Amino acid sequence: MEAGIDEAGRGPVIGPMVIAIVAVDDQGKLRALGVRDSKKLSPGRRRYLFGEVIRLASCAKHVLVPPGEIDRYVVANQLNELEMEKMIELIQSCNADVVYVDSPDPKPERFGNRLEAATGRRVIAMNEADALIPVVSAASIVAKVIRDGEIDKLKKQYGxxxxxxPSDPxxxxxxxxxxxxxxxxxPIVxxxxxxxxxxxxxxDKYLT
Incomplete structure (x- = not known):
């Protein structure tokens, strides 16, 4: 059993970050579906593949990380630590022999070693794993579709x-x-x- 982990929404100034795990018994099935890095797929294609990934996966879970929690870690310069903690939770929630991780750390081996020590699983951490490993591509699709759904909810409430x-005018x-x-x-900021x-x-008085 192989699993992949990826996030969506690390960079935005508005909304949650979503981290997802997907586990399958055969990555070839995902490859046959045509999974790719979610950023390279149209919204419609992502939604379609989301349904197919959920159907095929033996485990598919996610966590939502709200803006306030993100801020607490950013203040301490520990955003990667936040992702580490959430990934540990996800790995422990799914049965998998090997876990591939899209590493936020520019030194992925260091990040992977810490995940292995914390979970007792074999972890292979890579930069840009979402473009290289099908099960990580699948996790990126799940994370992105979930985040898009959360953003739609926020827009209905806030406009x-x-x-x-930040780059969006x-x-x-x-x-x-x-x-x-x-x-x-x-509070969504x-x-x-x-x-x-x-x-x-x-x-600044508005930020306290």
Missing amino acids: DFGSGY RTTSFLASWVKEHGTLP RRTWKTVDRLLGGM
């Missing part, structure tokens, strides 16, 4: 804020307009992101 990424416009109207940031500092310079 259209675009992609939620709709996102920065939403943040500026929200603060102007409400005098504070909504990661307050430790540099985007917030740049956009709201001189408005």
